[in-house]
Amino acid sequence: xxxxxIIQARMxxxxxxxxxxxxxxRQTVLSRVVRRLARASRIDxxxxxxxxxxxxxxxxxxxxxxxxxxxxxxxxxxxxxxxLAAEKSEAGAVVRVTSDCPLIDPELVDAxxxxxxxxxxxxxxxxMPRTYPRGLDTEVFTSEALRKAWEVSDQPHQREHVxxxxxERADIFRLATVQGEPDYSRYRWTLDTxxxxxxxxxxxRHFNDNDSFGWREAIALMEASPELVNMNAHIAQKAVxxxxxxxxx
Numbered sequence: 013x014x015x016x017x018i019i020q021a022r023m024x025x026x027x028x029x030x031x032x033x034x035x036x037x038r039q040t041v042l043s044r045v046v047r048r049l050a051r052a053s054r055i056d057x058x059x060x061x062x063x064x065x066x067x068x069x070x071x072x073x074x075x076x077x078x079x080x081x082x083x084x085x086x087x088x089x090x091x092x093x094x095x096l097a098a099e100k101s102e103a104g105a106v107v108r109v110t111s112d113c114p115l116i117d118p119e120l121v122d123a124x125x126x127x128x129x130x131x132x133x134x135x136x137x138x139x140m141p142r143t144y145p146r147g148l149d150t151e152v153f154t155s156e157a158l159r160k161a162w163e164v165s166d167q168p169h170q171r172e173h174v175x176x177x178x179x180e181r182a183d184i185f186r187l188a189t190v191q192g193e194p195d196y197s198r199y200r201w202t203l204d205t206x207x208x209x210x211x212x213x214x215x216x217r218h219f220n221d222n223d224s225f226g227w228r229e230a231i232a233l234m235e236a237s238p239e240l241v242n243m244n245a246h247i248a249q250k251a252v253x254x255x256x257x258x259x260x261x
Contacts, residue, residue: 013104015125015152016057017049018083018097020090020174021111023067027205032111033070036213037221041203042071044114044216044223046078052118054125055107061097063087089171095162098155106158108151108174112203114212117227121150124190128152133188135178143192146249147201148227151175157185199234200244207244214240 021032021042028034032042039047042060049058059081062071068084075082083100085093098106107125109116120138128136134157138150153161153175161170161177170176178185203212218233219225234240 013129014056014102015054015105015107016059016098016101016103017052017055017107017109017121018094018101018103019045019049019058019060019109019111020093021060021062021068021071022065022087023071024065024087025204028203028209031203031209033074034209036114037216037223039221039223040074041114042074042111043078045109045111045116046080047223048114048116048118049107049109049121050118052107052121052125054122054129057081057101057103059083059097059101060111061085061090061093063093091162091165091171091174094174095158098158103155105152105154108153110149110202113147113149113201114203114223115145115147115201115215115227115230116150117148119226120144120148120190124150125152127188127190131188132186134185135175136188136190137175137178138190138192140179140187140189141191142197143195145196145199145201145227145231147203149202151178153178160184196231199231199241200247200249201230202249204249205244205247207247211240211243214243 023030025031033040060075061083062068064084065087072082083097085096124136124138135153165177
């Protein structure tokens with residue numbers, strides 16, 4: 013089974029416009045996501061799924077520089093963008109990651125893929141319930157399950173956020189979940205605000221702007237540095253049912 017990781021990315025962001033191409037230790041945020049995912053042993057291909065909007069042309073150019081495939085699709089119907097990107101890739105299964113997760117961990121991504129394969133699941137994730145820091149979110153689903161979601165999803169939030177149907181209709185999908193212990197869900201490593209960027213830059217600086225560190229090393233740093241935790245502890249995550257204009261990617 014060919015496993016394709018599809019990274020959704022766009023320049024539009026209400027709270028931090030252009031965040032995916034911002035500097036993070038002499039590389040862009042998108043570059044960090046691509047480089048880290050490239051180390052996941054269970055991924056066969058990487059694709060960046062952006063929009064057809066002219067403002068996302070810089071993402072297309074960035075993908076050329078990174079040597080990664082880029083697919084352009086709907087700006088608001090991200091589910092359609094994913095479905096068509098998966099078809100173009102001829103993927104048997106899709107790993108969904110967003111471009112605002114520059115601490116995504118290849119070892120954890122592999123663990124979710126392995127759970128998905130071992131349990132013959134339609135959909136697997138590490139956020140049900142959430143025990144890992146926000147920003148390590150990984151979802152894996154078969155191309156058949158993606159097609160079903162694409163056909164059945166008829167609510168705006170289902171089209172905008174790609175995977176809500178899997179959580180809402182557990183009766184029609186075989187689900188698998190990966191949980192960690194202890195619970196580190198109090199930490200926020202996703203990039204959506206200036207405060208998030210300040211924290212993530214501080215984490216990278218600690219590791220000399222080398223992106224080979226793992227999530228456990230970042231946890232150890234956070235636990236030893238309460239000032240880092242306080243940088244973005246007050247930031248509220250946007251609701252899944254937010255409008256398309258405020259979605260992350």
